[in-house]
Amino acid sequence: MYLFKLLPISIVLLIVLAPLHKLQAQDKTFTVIIDPGHGGKDTGTTGTKRYKDKNEKDIVLAVALEVEKIIKSEMPQTKVILTRKKDIFIELKKRGEIANKANADLFISIHANAATYKATGTETYVLGVHRNKTNLAVAKRENDVILLEEDYEKHYSYDPHSPASIISLTLMQEDYLDQSIRMATIVEKSFSEVGKRRTRGVKQAGFVVLHQTYMPSILIEIGFLSNEIEEDFLRKKTGQQKIAASIVDGIKKYKKELEKNSIKDSNSHASVNNNRIFKNVTFKVQIASSSNRVATKSYNFRGLQNIERVKVDKFYKYYLGRTSDYNLIKQLQVKAVEKGYKSAFIVAFRGEERLSVAKLLKSTPQ
Ligand SMILES: [Zn+2]
Incomplete structure (x- = not known):
């Protein structure tokens, strides 16, 4: 009896709350994933071998915990999640799963470097095709951990013995490449300006861990x-704190930039028309762009159907949907974003001609 009375009220509430919920989704808590590389049976690099007590896995964990501490005290509005807080082995795909499940805004994997030649400095990677042998060597060293995982052949479309297979890894992250490069650039600048470290800049290589995430993702080699x-610097607490402070400085600056851009975006969409059918205009949602030709099967696109592939110059563009109804395409864009294509955007065409969506929305639909 009580239930009977409550039921309609809850339905009404749901209807009222639904649009509110959508609005709030935009200013959801900024979430950053900090991923200390290696752990457990996977030590990472063992360094100069002058010390036996601390390897890469210990040093990057210490830095990650410092990052967490600083974020908690200086960025109370930001949520920080570590993929591991102890010396345990975690598979690369699990790290990505943690980030995707949290619907994070940024993924930062922390590692320490090793080279057979005399080298110093920090470098930050985004996923991509390696430009030279050195970058490839770094990626290979960090990827080799999957050999320690059980059944890795089943879990990754990557063959550690064939560097060429890295190329097939890049597609999904290309959606986020611009933002990943931006974050990488900001954090390298922070290393040099705040941390007074030598920076080796932003690089690209095929890191398996970066391929697992649906968000801007970087991998930092802290030295x-x-x-x-x-x-010696990285083993000391003061060194670790300096590195951590630079990383947090980078996160703050990146977040600030994002916030500025989203304000600009919402302004440009103001004063739009209610009638949203545009005759002779075809709207589509662009979900990816890549140099790889991928079959337009739904299993390649996280279950999304009606994917279209169009070759433009050297790139393949992947579109979802085709309609002259802006409201409908907007719904498809939301669906694509929910599936993980966070930067999916709407494009418009008249015949072959690409149109500006912003201009269309300001004009009166015919
Ligand atoms: Zn590493």
């Missing part, structure tokens, strides 16, 4: 444990 001076 060379193969170099005695840097190894």
Whole structure:
């Protein structure tokens, strides 16, 4: 009896709350994932071998915990999640799963470098095709951990013995490449300006861990444990704090930039018309763009159907949907974003001609 009375009220509430919920989704809590590389049976690089007590896995965990501490005290509005807080082995795909499940805004994997030549400095990677042998060597070293995982052949479309297979890894992250490069650039600048470290800049290589995430993702090499001076610096708490402070400085600046851009975006969409059918205009949602030709099967696109592939110059563009109803395409865009294509955007065409969506929305639909 009581239930009977309550039921309609809850339905009404749902209807009222639904649009509110959508609005609030935009200013959801900014969530950053900090991923300390390696752990457990996977030590990472062992450095100069002058010390036996601390390897890459221990040093990057210490830095990650410092990052967490600083974010909690200086960025109370930001949620921070560590993929591991202890010395345990975690598979690469699990790290991505943690980030995707949290619907995070940023993924930062922290590692320490090693080289057979004399090298110093920090470098930050985004996923991509390696430009040279050195970048490939770094990626290969960090990817080799999957050999320690059980059944890795089943879980990854990557063959650690064939560097060429890295190329097929890049497609999904291309959606987020611009933002990943931006974050990588900001954090390298913070290393040099705030941390007074030597920066080796932003690089691209095929890291398996970066391929697992649906958000802007970077991998930081905080310095060379193969170099005695840097190894000593990174082993010390003060060194770890300096590195962590630079990373947090980068996160703050990146977040600020994002907030500025989203204000601009929402302004440009103001004063739109209610009638949203545009004759002779075809709207589509662009969900990816890549140099790889991928079959337009739904299993390649997280279950999304009606995917269209169009070759433009050297790139393949992947579109979802085709309609002259802006409201309908907007719904499809939301669906694509929910499926993980967070930067999916609407494009408009008249015949072959690409149109500006912003201009269309300001004009009166015919
Ligand atoms: Zn590593």
